[in-house]
Amino acid sequence: MPEAIKAATEHRRDAQGTRRLLLDAASELFAERGYERATVRDIAARAGVNQALLFRYFGTKKALFGEVMARGGHEQLRTTPAERLFEVALRGMLAEGGGPGTDRSLEVCLRSIGGSDEIAEALRGLGDEYAEVLATLSRADDGALRGDLALAWLLGIGLMRVVVGKEPLAGADPDTICRLVVGALGALLEDMPQGS
Amino acid sequence: MPEAIKAATEHRRDAQGTRRLLLDAASELFAERGYERATVRDIAARAGVNQALLFRYFGTKKALFGEVMARGGHEQLRTTPAERLFEVALRGMLAEGGGPGTDRSLEVCLRSIGGSDEIAEALRGLGDEYAEVLATLSRADDGALRGDLALAWLLGIGLMRVVVGKEPLAGADPDTICRLVVGALGALLEDMPQGS
DNA sequence: CCCTTGTGTAAGCACCTGCTTACATACCGT
DNA sequence: ACGGTATGTAAGCAGGTGCTTACACAAGGG
Numbered sequence: 424m425p426e427a428i429k430a431a432t433e434h435r436r437d438a439q440g441t442r443r444l445l446l447d448a449a450s451e452l453f454a455e456r457g458y459e460r461a462t463v464r465d466i467a468a469r470a471g472v473n474q475a476l477l478f479r480y481f482g483t484k485k486a487l488f489g490e491v492m493a494r495g496g497h498e499q500l501r502t503t504p505a506e507r508l509f510e511v512a513l514r515g516m517l518a519e520g521g522g523p524g525t526d527r528s529l530e531v532c533l534r535s536i537g538g539s540d541e542i543a544e545a546l547r548g549l550g551d552e553y554a555e556v557l558a559t560l561s562r563a564d565d566g567a568l569r570g571d572l573a574l575a576w577l578l579g580i581g582l583m584r585v586v587v588g589k590e591p592l593a594g595a596d597p598d599t600i601c602r603l604v605v606g607a608l609g610a611l612l613e614d615m616p617q618g619s
Numbered sequence: 620m621p622e623a624i625k626a627a628t629e630h631r632r633d634a635q636g637t638r639r640l641l642l643d644a645a646s647e648l649f650a651e652r653g654y655e656r657a658t659v660r661d662i663a664a665r666a667g668v669n670q671a672l673l674f675r676y677f678g679t680k681k682a683l684f685g686e687v688m689a690r691g692g693h694e695q696l697r698t699t700p701a702e703r704l705f706e707v708a709l710r711g712m713l714a715e716g717g718g719p720g721t722d723r724s725l726e727v728c729l730r731s732i733g734g735s736d737e738i739a740e741a742l743r744g745l746g747d748e749y750a751e752v753l754a755t756l757s758r759a760d761d762g763a764l765r766g767d768l769a770l771a772w773l774l775g776i777g778l779m780r781v782v783v784g785k786e787p788l789a790g791a792d793p794d795t796i797c798r799l800v801v802g803a804l805g806a807l808l809e810d811m812p813q814g815s
Numbered sequence: 816c817c818c819t820t821g822t823g824t825a826a827g828c829a830c831c832t833g834c835t836t837a838c839a840t841a842c843c844g845t
Numbered sequence: 846a847c848g849g850t851a852t853g854t855a856a857g858c859a860g861g862t863g864c865t866t867a868c869a870c871a872a873g874g875g
Contacts (some may be wrong), residue, residue: 436841436852459655463833473854486629536782537653537730543783550785552841565795569689571779571788572772572799579775583767587739589746592767599761603768603807610803632822659863669824673875674864817875824869831862839854845847 442480444470454527457502457534458488458542470558478594484549485541492545497552506558506616509573510601517597533581550574560612568601569611576604638676640666646687650723652727653730654684654738681737688741692723693748701752702812706797707767708749712777713793729777746770758807765807772800 440588448470449582452461463484467474516529531593532546558570583589592600608615644666648657659680663670677683699707713724728742754766775798779785788796804811 437853441852455692460733460735462658462831474833475835475855476853479852484833515818534733536778537733547783547785550779550783554785565799568787568791568795569799571785571791572776572796572803574785575775575779575788576768576772577775578778579771579773580768582732582778583746583771584773587743587746589743589750589770591761591764591766592771595764599764600768602732603702603761603765607768607803607806611799612805633824637822658861660861670863671865672823673823675822680863819874820872822869822871824867826866826868828865829863832860833858835858836856837854838856839852841852842850843847844849 438480441470441472441476444472445477445480445487446491446494448472449487449536450495450531453488453491453535454530455534457531457536457537459535488535488542492528492531492549495526499526500552500556505559506614508553508556509560509577509612509615510605511524513577513580513601514597516577517584517600529578529581530585533578533586541596553577557612562613573608573612576608580604597601622657634676637666637668637672640668641673641676641683642687642690645683646691646723646727649684649687649731650726653727653732654734655731684731684738685741688724688727688745691722695722696748696752701755702810704752705756705773705808705811706748706801709773709776709800710793713780713796714772725774725777726781729774729782742756749773753808757812758809769804769808772804776800 445466449461449466452466452469455461463474463477466487467477475489477484479492499510499511499515512529515526528549532549535542536546537543554567554570554574557573558566558572559571560566560573563569565580580592584593605617606613609617641662645657645662648662648665649656659670659673659704662683663673673680673683677686695707695711696704711722718764728745731738732742735737749764750763750770752766753769754762756762756769757765759765776788780789783789801811801813805813
């Protein structure tokens with residue numbers, strides 16, 4: 424019986440495997456509850472792992488959070504052309520949940536903001552990468568500011584929809600939202616494609 | 620010596636006075652740290668009051684939060700004409716801090732989101748009132764959704780600026796931000812005045 | 816004057832948090 | 846086979862949280 428199968432079916436001793444279990448569980452719980460309200464005990468329990476291992480492999484809850492944030496989000500940034508990034512990210516946030524493989528970094532951001540200053544700093548990193556790409560969509564000399572404003576709208580929509588659950592936004596059709604937002608952003612980012 | 624003066628200058632026994640001291644201190648700390656990270660001990664300490672009184676007068680930390688949220692924010696809503704509400708609220712958020720009398724409800728919202736589901740529900744109340752007014756600025760039949768989107772942008776900008784501190788947004792001139800945002804919103808809310 | 820009532824105070828309770836330690840056990844090179 | 850090491854486990858520690866309780870004291874009326 425190969426190692427991989429054994430590790431998946433029963434509790435074998437596999438450091439890399441349990442590390443990944445912890446990362447997956449942490450990613451889910453951070454997205455659902457935010458940094459503060461996701462306790463190390465809950466994360467270890469969802470991973471089906473003793474909580475002491477969490478500290479053996481990551482040292483600190485904050486370090487675990489850092490690894491979670493570093494793991495996700497970057498593929499979307501690299502694989503999406505700049506002029507489509509806003510719409511792709513917006514639709515990803517509007518989809519909510521999705522499969523276990525989907526990137527929930529932005530959701531983690533939203534729910535963890537306000538937790539502590541170090542967390543806000545970690546989030547600024549991801550924000551910088553997004554805003555940098557969005558900034559290229561404007562030829563104005565304050566393109567960076569315009570990119571920040573677009574990103575702010577993206578986060579605000581996620582905030583109202585996913586975290587607050589404000590109606591009618593929370594129940595609105597993603598296509599409708601996309602059309603309205605992308606249309607209004609045309610005044611800000613001239614190189615944003617208007618066709619849905 | 621009248622009671623009011625005595626209460627202000629020294630520690631007299633004045634239930635209404637200490638109640639107000641607690642409300643003021645709670646408003647400040649909730650705005651600075653959010654709901655979870657503002658502890659009842661810190662609130663009582665800033666008010667210069669024993670923490671047991673906090674529970675005598677409000678019963679629960681959550682109830683205190685409710686009173687703080689109910690107290691502020693509504694004047695701005697009632698005294699501002701609809702077509703100016705967005706810009707006034709945006710400028711209020713961009714001002715950051717301000718005098719002790721300024722309304723920091725939106726800041727409290729931003730920093731407390733993700734704290735708990737009950738908090739999110741309390742915030743939805745304030746959001747509903749703002750969005751309802753903003754919805755009147757569009758003659759489209761999905762005006763309510765457009766109002767939500769405008770409010771989302773408002774909150775998103777506050778999030779990036781006040782909580783995350785993302786540059787260049789955090790250091791940008793409020794007038795510039797207002798001009799860019801209000802201009803872009805013209806496509807969404809037809810009755811939004813474009814002149815700054 | 817004393818006694819009730821409202822106000823302020825100190826101490827503590829029960830619980831939860833991130834994190835650590837001392838120990839059991841499975842794996843692997845020799 | 847066996848001993849050392851990597852992996853998993855249970856229990857607990859120190860500190861912080863919201864909240865409660867038992868008590869001290871001022872004020873006002875009889």
